[in-house]
Amino acid sequence: MNPVRVGVIGLGTVGGGTVNVLRRNAGEIARRAGRSIVITKASARDFRRDRICDTKDIELTTDPFAIVSDPDIDIVVELIGGESPAEELVVQAIKQGKHVVTANKALIALHGNEIFSLASRQGVMVAFEAAVAGGIPIIKAIREGLSGNHLEWLAGIINGTGNFILTEMREKGRDFAEVLSEAQDLGYAEVDPTFDVEGIDAAHKLTILASIAFGIPLQFDKVYKEGISRITRSDVAYAEELGYRIKHLGVARRTSKGIELRVHPTLIPERRLIANVNGVMNAIVVKGDAVGPTLYYGAGAGAEPTASAVVADIIDVARTLTSDPENRVPHLAFQADALSDIPVLPMDEVETSYYLRLSAEDRPGVLADIARILANHNISIEALIQKEPLEGESHLPVIMLTHRVFEREMNNAVTEMEKLPTVNGLIKRIRMEALR
Numbered sequence: 001m002n003p004v005r006v007g008v009i010g011l012g013t014v015g016g017g018t019v020n021v022l023r024r025n026a027g028e029i030a031r032r033a034g035r036s037i038v039i040t041k042a043s044a045r046d047f048r049r050d051r052i053c054d055t056k057d058i059e060l061t062t063d064p065f066a067i068v069s070d071p072d073i074d075i076v077v078e079l080i081g082g083e084s085p086a087e088e089l090v091v092q093a094i095k096q097g098k099h100v101v102t103a104n105k106a107l108i109a110l111h112g113n114e115i116f117s118l119a120s121r122q123g124v125m126v127a128f129e130a131a132v133a134g135g136i137p138i139i140k141a142i143r144e145g146l147s148g149n150h151l152e153w154l155a156g157i158i159n160g161t162g163n164f165i166l167t168e169m170r171e172k173g174r175d176f177a178e179v180l181s182e183a184q185d186l187g188y189a190e191v192d193p194t195f196d197v198e199g200i201d202a203a204h205k206l207t208i209l210a211s212i213a214f215g216i217p218l219q220f221d222k223v224y225k226e227g228i229s230r231i232t233r234s235d236v237a238y239a240e241e242l243g244y245r246i247k248h249l250g251v252a253r254r255t256s257k258g259i260e261l262r263v264h265p266t267l268i269p270e271r272r273l274i275a276n277v278n279g280v281m282n283a284i285v286v287k288g289d290a291v292g293p294t295l296y297y298g299a300g301a302g303a304e305p306t307a308s309a310v311v312a313d314i315i316d317v318a319r320t321l322t323s324d325p326e327n328r329v330p331h332l333a334f335q336a337d338a339l340s341d342i343p344v345l346p347m348d349e350v351e352t353s354y355y356l357r358l359s360a361e362d363r364p365g366v367l368a369d370i371a372r373i374l375a376n377h378n379i380s381i382e383a384l385i386q387k388e389p390l391e392g393e394s395h396l397p398v399i400m401l402t403h404r405v406f407e408r409e410m411n412n413a414v415t416e417m418e419k420l421p422t423v424n425g426l427i428k429r430i431r432m433e434a435l436r
Contacts, residue, residue: 003036007067010079011044017303019053033318068093078102101313103130109204109220116331123325127313135305136298143333149288153253156284161196162248167278198227199263206250215334222344226264245275258343267432348408353432359395361422377413
């Protein structure tokens with residue numbers, strides 16, 4: 001049988017890793033795919049720079065469109081990231097009748113609905129395992145391994161940069177800005193770290209996970225996004241004192257009213273396995289009605305971990321090249337004509353517990369005023385810590401954990417408390433998840 005011919009667009013970290021894995025494990029891959037898989041052509045912007053891979057026997061070009069228009073290529077692997085020209089390249093490849101493998105979470109989250117619709121009409125596959133959580137096969141686990149379940153919720157640490165920063169702040173008592181600078185020096189964070197620390201990268205990934213978990217269209221614009229840049233080492237220490245860890249979590253939950261889609265700092269009980277995922281590692285918990293909670297852990301980025309997922313997708317495509325398009329695994333897990341119109345809830349309609357930290361005057365009656373406001377909004381206190389004021393200060397830190405309450409009620413209560421003359425400055429709040 002003729003080999004499957006692959007064209008790779010982008011020979012950076014992931015592209016180089018993909019070449020290395022395909023070459024090193026060629027024999028094992030051929031046994032699994034039923035035929036050999038070879039990279040015949042690759043594109044990059046600059047071939048003068050050093051590469052982590054050997055490009056011997058690969059035709060090289062600086063024009064990525066030469067890859068998608070080559071009639072001898074069966075599978076186009078897009079590894080340049082971003083929206084443009086990635087979208088144009090993928091669309092053109094599909095129109096040329098080529099299968100596509102991509103690690104591009106922004107492309108799938110923002111344009112996946114249109115791309116999958118076009119691919120279905122053309123009878124080709126678009127595989128995207130590497131778009132979420134690097135080497136962790138979470139897409140396949142949800143789409144295939146858990147396909148017999150009614151999935152109830154999922155929650156994940158799906159950005160390694162944010163997890164590295166929060167881990168360093170907890171373990172070494174460092175400030176956010178200091179750790180972010182180190183993350184940039186180590187190559188974990190970009191010069192502009194906004195996508196990582198403000199939750200945009202995680203929101204791209206959560207959009208994809210929620211779609212395949214609940215059978216809804218991709219809806220990135222409806223994800224609530226909150227970053228970690230306002231988390232202080234004091235918050236991390238207080239959380240630890242109360243038996244919690246702060247993680248930057250992506251949460252998708254099915255409720256009777258609709259779907260919750262949110263990315264934000266979250267207090268998790270320290271006894272939960274996911275609370276003990278540290279450094280740049282990723283982890284996702286998925287709860288199904290039949291299987292219960294399941295945890296998926298591993299490297300969320302890096303050359304060969306991500307290449308592992310890319311190559312697995314290439315093998316999947318190679319196995320189905322001669323199969324009936326109507327009987328393939330659907331792109332978003334559910335049949336295209338069976339996607340649901342379940343609404344995505346606005347954040348005001350989400351119900352969670354909260355961590356609150358405020359600075360209050362050290363005199364009688366202050367806590368009573370705060371408790372009265374919370375009670376008026378049906379918010380009950382689960383735990384409270386009142387610290388001694390610092391020397392020379394007239395205000396003291398007060399930390400509270402609340403029971404579950406709708407976000408709109410907490411918003412109103414916080415607004416009222418911040419207006420009290422005995423409360424100094426803004427109130428810090430962080431949502432909490434028990435993940436039972």
